[in-house]
Amino acid sequence: MSLSRRRKMLPWWFALPGLLWLIVFFAVPILNQVSVSLMSGDPEKGYELTWSFATYWDAIRDYHAQFTRSFGYAGAATLIDFVIAFPLAYFIAYKAGRFKGLWLLLVILPFFVSQVMRTASWQLILNDQGWLVARMQDVGIVADDGRFLATGKAVIFGISYNFLPFMVLPIYATLDRIDRRLIEAASDLYCSRWTAFRKVTLPLAVPGIFAGSLLVFIPACGDYINSSILGSSNTTMIGNVIQSKFLNILDYPTAAALSFILMGVILLGIAIYGRVLGTKNLTELAG
Amino acid sequence: MTTVPESTETSRPPAAAGDAAEQRDICLEHVHKRYGDQTVIGDLSLDIEQGRFYALLGPSGCGKTTTLRMIGGFELPTSGTVRLAGQDVTQLPPHKREVNTVFQSYALFPHLSVEKNVAFGLERRKVDKHETKKRVAEMLETVQLSHLAKRKPGQLSGGQAQRVALARALVNKPRALLLDEPLGALDLRLRRQLQDQLKQIQRDIGITFVHVTHDQEEAMSMADTIAVMNGGAIEQQGSAEDLYERPETSFVANFLGTSNLIDVTPESAPVDHEFSRGTTVDLEPVRYLTHRAEGYAGPIRIGVRPEKVRLYATDQEPPEGDNVLHGKVVQSTFLGVTLQYLVRTAGGLELNVVEPNLVGNSAGTFGAGQDVQVAWDARQTFVVEGGSAGA
Numbered sequence: 186m187s188l189s190r191r192r193k194m195l196p197w198w199f200a201l202p203g204l205l206w207l208i209v210f211f212a213v214p215i216l217n218q219v220s221v222s223l224m225s226g227d228p229e230k231g232y233e234l235t236w237s238f239a240t241y242w243d244a245i246r247d248y249h250a251q252f253t254r255s256f257g258y259a260g261a262a263t264l265i266d267f268v269i270a271f272p273l274a275y276f277i278a279y280k281a282g283r284f285k286g287l288w289l290l291l292v293i294l295p296f297f298v299s300q301v302m303r304t305a306s307w308q309l310i311l312n313d314q315g316w317l318v319a320r321m322q323d324v325g326i327v328a329d330d331g332r333f334l335a336t337g338k339a340v341i342f343g344i345s346y347n348f349l350p351f352m353v354l355p356i357y358a359t360l361d362r363i364d365r366r367l368i369e370a371a372s373d374l375y376c377s378r379w380t381a382f383r384k385v386t387l388p389l390a391v392p393g394i395f396a397g398s399l400l401v402f403i404p405a406c407g408d409y410i411n412s413s414i415l416g417s418s419n420t421t422m423i424g425n426v427i428q429s430k431f432l433n434i435l436d437y438p439t440a441a442a443l444s445f446i447l448m449g450v451i452l453l454g455i456a457i458y459g460r461v462l463g464t465k466n467l468t469e470l471a472g
Numbered sequence: 473m474t475t476v477p478e479s480t481e482t483s484r485p486p487a488a489a490g491d492a493a494e495q496r497d498i499c500l501e502h503v504h505k506r507y508g509d510q511t512v513i514g515d516l517s518l519d520i521e522q523g524r525f526y527a528l529l530g531p532s533g534c535g536k537t538t539t540l541r542m543i544g545g546f547e548l549p550t551s552g553t554v555r556l557a558g559q560d561v562t563q564l565p566p567h568k569r570e571v572n573t574v575f576q577s578y579a580l581f582p583h584l585s586v587e588k589n590v591a592f593g594l595e596r597r598k599v600d601k602h603e604t605k606k607r608v609a610e611m612l613e614t615v616q617l618s619h620l621a622k623r624k625p626g627q628l629s630g631g632q633a634q635r636v637a638l639a640r641a642l643v644n645k646p647r648a649l650l651l652d653e654p655l656g657a658l659d660l661r662l663r664r665q666l667q668d669q670l671k672q673i674q675r676d677i678g679i680t681f682v683h684v685t686h687d688q689e690e691a692m693s694m695a696d697t698i699a700v701m702n703g704g705a706i707e708q709q710g711s712a713e714d715l716y717e718r719p720e721t722s723f724v725a726n727f728l729g730t731s732n733l734i735d736v737t738p739e740s741a742p743v744d745h746e747f748s749r750g751t752t753v754d755l756e757p758v759r760y761l762t763h764r765a766e767g768y769a770g771p772i773r774i775g776v777r778p779e780k781v782r783l784y785a786t787d788q789e790p791p792e793g794d795n796v797l798h799g800k801v802v803q804s805t806f807l808g809v810t811l812q813y814l815v816r817t818a819g820g821l822e823l824n825v826v827e828p829n830l831v832g833n834s835a836g837t838f839g840a841g842q843d844v845q846v847a848w849d850a851r852q853t854f855v856v857e858g859g860s861a862g863a
């Protein structure tokens with residue numbers, strides 16, 4: 186083999202451990218689940234592969250409401266997290282000075298407690314007789330005789346709360362990397378602070394916003410903890426359905442089919458989102 | 473022009489109303505800048521005339537960038553006034569000042585194409601689209617980058633990026649352009665080439681350039697006026713010739729080229745209507761033009777450039793009217809184009825001498841240990857501040 190050939194092969198050798206990892210821990214379970222999703226049978230007699238695509242159509246027919254709800258909740262939570270995370274990340278990156286590290290620690294601190302525990306404690310805080318709900322009734326977020334717990338709002342709140350750090354960190358990372366001198370250059374070229382933010386900082390932060398949105402939206406779509414702890418039977422998300430099919434009803438094919446439908450829709454969504462917000466297009470928009 | 477809101481106009485009238493003020497483009501008055509308790513700029517005043525190529529020259533850390541940033545509006549002076557075209561702009565943010573900056577790091581917007589970078593300022597000022605397009609194209613033509621208009625800054629070489637930065641600033645037709653070591657990151661050949669281009673562009677456009685550099689050759693070849701800065705103050709300003717032939721401080725005398733500096737005790741009475749006289753540590757007389765020593769009391773320090781000095785053997789007669797000192801050659805170096813000597817007098821004065829290589833063999837030169845006379849035209853003598861300063 187010539188030297189240049191060998192040089193070209195080198196990166197592939199480096200990638201080998203990663204590729205093996207992907208094959209073993211990603212491709213194998215996926216293929217396995219694909220085959221499960223195409224089985225038929227019942228929990229007592231067991232399942233066998235019959236290439237039954239009908240499971241997919243049935244799943245969509247029976248659970249489209251939960252799908253829609255999942256995407257709605259996840260989308261709302263992503264939006265809320267963005268609105269909270271961007272100013273926070275901006276503050277940490279530009280204004281926190283030597284307390285940067287401390288602020289970042291505070292952002293990820295909740296992660297040190299299990300998600301179930303955290304969510305459960307919100308269940309207590311948000312109980313119908315609690316102080317917080319009373320205040321929310323005062324300001325009209327909740328109807329005077331209404332409750333906050335067991336509503337869609339509570340689930341969205343829980344998701345937003347649980348996934349916030351995933352939005353903060355990537356946005357912080359991109360903002361922190363932006364060369365301050367670019368902002369000076371913008372202000373030299375007749376930009377007020379606000380225009381400089383709009384024309385330079387924001388477009389340069391797009392990759393972080395993109396990454397943060399995906400990191401929140403994707404796990405939020407499949408989340409079941411928030412709905413089961415803070416929600417009710419009216420707030421069932423697709424994650425809850427999958428979980429109960431898999432663990433309670435033992436309907437493995439439907440659980441698998443639901444997972445793949447979810448995955449497919451999310452991938453499609455990302456493709457569209459990437460196109461719209463795609464680094465290329467957006468920078469052109471900003472120009 | 474119209475970008476200045478009324479509220480910023482002070483009750484103070486422009487410093488010098490009248491004809492002279494028309495000419496004055498950039499004006500700093502008693503500007504101080506402190507960071508914490510460190511004084512970076514101490515009482516700096518300068519006037520830059522319209523259309524000048526003005527260089528701020530000085531060693532690293534002397535406050536050149538800080539001065540430029542105060543003109544551009546990126547730093548607020550701790551005290552003092554900044555005027556542009558007679559108007560007090562001390563408190564105005566950068567985007568309301570009619571100057572543009574070429575940053576040392578270029579600071580091109582990485583998300584925008586070359587074309588969009590150049591158009592950036594015009595678009596912010598809502599210049600008509602058609603007009604913007606035309607001016608951007610012309611400017612890219614001027615800096616010879618039309619073929620790279622669609623590229624992103626990440627795909628440019630250092631020299632190309634530098635020219636984009638220049639175009640991005642110049643396209644706005646600013647009143648003055650501020651350049652912070654714009655050529656610092658480039659290799660020597662490209663630097664020389666861009667120096668010529670820059671000078672050419674400045675001449676064609678005719679706006680004021682304030683150019684920060686620590687390369688004295690760059691300053692001398694490009695600037696009409698050079699200000700030599702040291703420790704947060706301007707030591708001296710003038711043309712390259714002024715600074716080189718008539719330095720007024722020891723620092724300037726040795727920052728631009730090298731000088732022989734000699735401490736002298738002046739005689740009280742002038743020699744004649746032109747010259748005064750003093751004595752060196754060796755008690756040898758030296759003469760200098762009286763007006764150059766004006767304002768100095770007590771001991772003074774005179775100087776002469778090494779290439780203005782000639783060596784003579786002890787039996788030779790130096791020209792009439794020269795200053796003559798006696799000493800021994802300590803070191804003699806053959807450099808091809810020139811011969812360099814270090815001569816020491818009995819009293820310990822050390823003098824550098826650079827002679828053109830006219831002889832072509834070592835027979836005509838002076839070797840180490842030889843007694844020599846060191847002589848130069850008394851008119852070439854300059855006078856810097858008193859004996860103790862800057863020693």
Ligand SMILES: Nc1ncnc2c1ncn2[C@@H]1O[C@H](COP(=O)(O)OP(=O)(O)OP(=O)(O)O)[C@@H](O)[C@H]1O
Binds near residue numbers: 507512536538
């Ligand atoms: N933001 C700041 N805070 C504290 N000190 C500063 C700051 N900016 C500059 N200085 C100090 O001010 C002095 C002058 O800095 P400046 O950048 O103006 O130097 P310069 O002449 O441009 O040097 P160089 O040729 O190395 O660029 C330096 O001693 C520097 O350490």
Ligand SMILES: [Mg+2]
Binds near residue numbers: 536537538
């Ligand atoms: Mg500098």
